Amino acid sequence: xxxxxxxxxxxxxxxxxxxxxxxxxxxxxxxxxxxxxxxxxxxxxxxxxxxxxxxxxxxxxxxxxxxxxxxxxxxxxxxxxxxxxxxxxxxxxxxxxxxxxxxxxxxxxxxxxxxxxxxxxxxxxxxxxxxxxxxxxxxxxxxxxxxxxxxxxxxxxxxxxxxxxxxxxxxxxxxxxxxxxxxxxxxxxxxxxxxxxxxxxxxxxxxx
Amino acid sequence: xxxxxxxxxxxxxxxxxxxxxxxxxxxxxxxxxxxxxxxxxxxxxxxxxxxxxxxxxxxxxxxxxxxxxxxxxxxxxxxxxxxxxxxxxxxxxxxxxxxxxxxxxxxxxxxxxxxxxxxxxxxxxxxxxxxxxxxxxxxxxxxxxxxxxxxxxxxxxxxxxxxxxxxxxxxxxxxxxxxxxxxxxxxxxxxxxxxxxxxxxxxxxxxx
Numbered sequence: 033x034x035x036x037x038x039x040x041x042x043x044x045x046x047x048x049x050x051x052x053x054x055x056x057x058x059x060x061x062x063x064x065x066x067x068x069x070x071x072x073x074x075x076x077x078x079x080x081x082x083x084x085x086x087x088x089x090x091x092x093x094x095x096x097x098x099x100x101x102x103x104x105x106x107x108x109x110x111x112x113x114x115x116x117x118x119x120x121x122x123x124x125x126x127x128x129x130x131x132x133x134x135x136x137x138x139x140x141x142x143x144x145x146x147x148x149x150x151x152x153x154x155x156x157x158x159x160x161x162x163x164x165x166x167x168x169x170x171x172x173x174x175x176x177x178x179x180x181x182x183x184x185x186x187x188x189x190x191x192x193x194x195x196x197x198x199x200x201x202x203x204x205x206x207x208x209x210x211x212x213x214x215x216x217x218x219x220x221x222x223x224x225x226x227x228x229x230x231x232x233x234x235x236x237x238x239x240x
Numbered sequence: 241x242x243x244x245x246x247x248x249x250x251x252x253x254x255x256x257x258x259x260x261x262x263x264x265x266x267x268x269x270x271x272x273x274x275x276x277x278x279x280x281x282x283x284x285x286x287x288x289x290x291x292x293x294x295x296x297x298x299x300x301x302x303x304x305x306x307x308x309x310x311x312x313x314x315x316x317x318x319x320x321x322x323x324x325x326x327x328x329x330x331x332x333x334x335x336x337x338x339x340x341x342x343x344x345x346x347x348x349x350x351x352x353x354x355x356x357x358x359x360x361x362x363x364x365x366x367x368x369x370x371x372x373x374x375x376x377x378x379x380x381x382x383x384x385x386x387x388x389x390x391x392x393x394x395x396x397x398x399x400x401x402x403x404x405x406x407x408x409x410x411x412x413x414x415x416x417x418x419x420x421x422x423x424x425x426x427x428x429x430x431x432x433x434x435x436x437x438x439x440x441x442x443x444x445x446x447x448x
Binding site: 041042044045047048049051052053075110111112113117125126127129130131133134136137140142180181204205207211213215221223225226227228229230231232233234235236237238239 | 249250252253255256257259260261283318319320321325333334335337338339341342344345348350388389412413415419421423429431433434435436437438439440441442443444445446447
């Protein structure tokens, strides 16, 4: 594999989609696929696919295409999916609960090991074997457990304060659903999620 | 504005982010901004910004930059946000409820006018003034109301069947949270959401 450093974030963001399609092909015992076939099923141009995959040294062979399994493994490796991640969820509201109930995360190596909330009515409740803990005990929990990623489903007004605290506590990743864009803090990488972005992409398509 | 047809979907997907930043600037009464300043606050290269905005005929002026308000209005227009959309939510589980409770959608012109579920325990419950209706009454409701977008938060196994039904009923847009990629059906545009895609982007960053 080539040096990853030059791969743009736009390409990285497309990789999970490749991974899904390749997994489907693997499950159907399909051994190889051309960029053209991949293009049809994924609804992306073949040239875009070749360009994306060339980025990390995966060149399809003329008349053969791509080997499905090795491409799948390469992308999985690139996305850091050959290890497990310990997650905590901060904010046990609807989005938090939806994420807790989403079984695919565990299959992909993302394990929820703690849930936190400030609401006394919800503290002590158990979701999928995880008791909701008092926010006041967050620091202690992080000190005692290895946390890779904190998922923030908090009110906007609390987000930056909690993100800074997590960064001080050396949590390496924050997956932020709080509808507030925050940038990386020191060594903490932050991925902001805005559900309405894709809704706006849909409204664009409806007016095309 | 130039003809939109050539604008790639990758550019369109970045527009909601521009819109958010421009809104923040507007709220601070900032009249103009250079691609360089926008670049710093959005963490995108200035050249990418110029390239993106050139796509739809917005050229910054040398020594002036972009007019914040006109750029904001242009992007809002392009995304089809100068009208309202009637939404129905199909599946009143955690994700469905999170979307119902998300107040920003209404502010952006997306109005939830119906909620449907198959679960008798939840049918009849009211969320934000919307009663959960029996899935059996979906067809009738669509016939009697103008629905622009159906939001699917259903089990994967039911998704395609329901999407086909909605397309036959001439619902123009589907926002699909069912973790199953479906492609546009006839005149119905489909936008698939995979929450784990951005989680994988984060795991990539943690291993960079």
